[in-house]
Amino acid sequence: MYYREIAGVKVSALGMGNMRLPTLDGQDKNIDRVKAQEIIDYAVSHGINYFDTAYRYHGGQSEYFIGEALKKYPRESFLLASKFPGHMMVKKEGGVVGFTGGLAGWPDNTVEGVFAEQLKKCQVDYFDFYLLHNVSEQSLAIYDDPELQVVEFVKKLKAEGKVRHLGFSSHASSAATIDDFLTRHEGVFDFVQIQLNYLDWKLQDARGKYAAITRHGVKVVVMEGVRGGRLASLPEEQMARLRALRPEDSAARWALRWLQCLPEVAVVLSGMTTLDQIKENVETFAAPAPLDQTEGALLTEVADSMLHWVPCTACRYCTEGCPMELNIPGIIAAYNGVKNGDFMSRYDPDRADSAMDPRRCVGCGACAAICPQHIDIPALMAEFAEMLQPPRR
Ligand code: SF4
Ligand code: SF4
Incomplete structure (x- = not known):
């Protein structure tokens, strides 16, 4: 494992994301704790020291799990990052917040109360890294609210030693939103976590976001480096082009080596679900191996051929609130496949569940x-549905 730095802290270049842990029955909330613990143990024993979670991951269970899983290791041997869920909050009377989206129905709380609950869930008395979750055009109403004072609150946590370093994650539509937030809070945040991979470089202007962040002298933590697995399993046409140049390398390795070309990337998070995935990723991050010029040009061509894809990352945020319990990311993957002629013959909704x-x-x-x-x-x-006529009664 090789290492980078965030504000003088030595962080593993590969970080363990805890949003796609193995589950027992496909239910997001039911983490398979035995298999997940094996993955965490493998991570620790192979030099990964950065563990990322959030209040809402796995229906709120990820924080409980990671607290339990890391408990056996000395506190100073791992770096724990969690996130304040302002993107899923609505302001109520008297500094109280309620929850929306996938957290709708959770009991009202206060900003202070949410943080206290997170420490308890994770069984720690401080977070090494604490992020505002998804600062975007939609969540600024909460993060900028003059009564809630969320940014002032997290600055106070840092002053009190309850968090060591501050950052925020963002799925903002525009790089300007990130730039503006950093400008208004210059010097507060040490890192920003964004969706960054060779496809989103153009598709979602990750290039502009990376430039905006690094202009402020702030480090980048990467999420969705393989786009929720979509870049780990490319259509045969694209895969054949990559294989022609490097027959042994997987699509995931190509995507991760592309990220190694960006000097301000400190940590690449990967939500690893199986031991095989973490073993391969640990190998990829044994030492920096950025793409050379020929490889980079080829991957750009591959990305350009996929720019019309629907950009689902399989984060599953949408599935909790679907009244029909549809596997929305699964359907979108099938849609992308059908549209691109990749698995038309394999997708049959009348046979699928x-x-x-x-x-x-x-x-x-x-x-x-x-x-x-x-x-x-x-x-x-x-x-x-129209493409799959006639409709089911
Ligand atoms: S469609 Fe659902 S799973 Fe896909 S990116 Fe959007 S919220 Fe996430
Ligand atoms: S029923 Fe359709 S529109 Fe409603 S949440 Fe499910 S997928 Fe979305």
């Missing part, structure tokens, strides 16, 4: 309201 049938969508829009990628999911479902 009903969660994979876009014709069951009732168009309520609950999913679109929460999607960090701003995908018009109801429209996609309607288009896909």
